[in-house]
Amino acid sequence: MKSEEFIELLCKECEKQDIQLTEKHAEKLNVYKDLLIEWNEKMNLTAIVDEHEIIVKHFVDCLMCTKVIKDEKNIIDIGTGAGFPGMVLAIYYEDKEFTLLDALNKRLIFLQEVANKLDLKNVHIVHGRAEEEARKEEFREKFDATVSRAVAQLPILLEYISPFVKVGGKSIIMKGDSVQEEIKLSTNALNVLKLKINRCFEYVYTINNEDYHRNILIIQKNMCTPPKYPRNYGQIKKKTL
Numbered sequence: 001m002k003s004e005e006f007i008e009l010l011c012k013e014c015e016k017q018d019i020q021l022t023e024k025h026a027e028k029l030n031v032y033k034d035l036l037i038e039w040n041e042k043m044n045l046t047a048i049v050d051e052h053e054i055i056v057k058h059f060v061d062c063l064m065c066t067k068v069i070k071d072e073k074n075i076i077d078i079g080t081g082a083g084f085p086g087m088v089l090a091i092y093y094e095d096k097e098f099t100l101l102d103a104l105n106k107r108l109i110f111l112q113e114v115a116n117k118l119d120l121k122n123v124h125i126v127h128g129r130a131e132e133e134a135r136k137e138e139f140r141e142k143f144d145a146t147v148s149r150a151v152a153q154l155p156i157l158l159e160y161i162s163p164f165v166k167v168g169g170k171s172i173i174m175k176g177d178s179v180q181e182e183i184k185l186s187t188n189a190l191n192v193l194k195l196k197i198n199r200c201f202e203y204v205y206t207i208n209n210e211d212y213h214r215n216i217l218i219i220q221k222n223m224c225t226p227p228k229y230p231r232n233y234g235q236i237k238k239k240t241l
């Protein structure tokens, strides 16, 4: 697909969801898409390679977070992979700081290349496991919000992400249609970690005549995370909250 065609289709798909995209955003996302396709040939970044699908299932899907992000300035994407949703949001919000964290360094090398090419000064890349980085003073309770997509089941994810959030901050969790079942399994995790469900924002996108039902769950943190959490990976897996 030519750049102009890609940009036109991206703008059209954003309009369908009432997402305001500037020409500059669209041009930057086009560069990101080119790098994603190029690097995906030498490393496993995404199973989605069709350009229309990249637009809808990656870019528009991640941009749906703009419906729930308000005045949070300092946001961390935990388990960002190839930058979803954190890199897309960093391109959208030049005035907010984004830390992109992942356990897999090769994906972070790709993200550094994207940040360099697009001259994104608001992107900070961190290599590490969430449950280890969350114990470090420099990251613990330092972020206004976390974002995450497709990282772990909700009870496990809550233990990974909540220690990063400042008291008064929130976690923005992108989930598929299993969200209500996952919420049911998370009663204990929510209690132990002192978290509250604020709301669940539902949306649908359609591609190739198929509807995808998606959810953005907002979790509010009003109290400090007990110092015991997060536990190490072995304990989290063995005895999930």
Ligand code: SAM
Residues within 6 Å of the ligand: 078, 079, 080, 081, 082, 083, 084, 085, 101, 102, 103, 104, 107, 128, 129, 130, 131, 148, 149, 150, 151, 152, 160
């Ligand atoms: N968020 C991206 C997306 O939606 O395309 C990537 C999803 S991918 C299925 C899950 C990512 O989470 C992987 O890149 C993996 O390395 C990372 N991950 C899983 N557990 C993690 C942990 N405990 N700490 C940091 N990264 C983790």
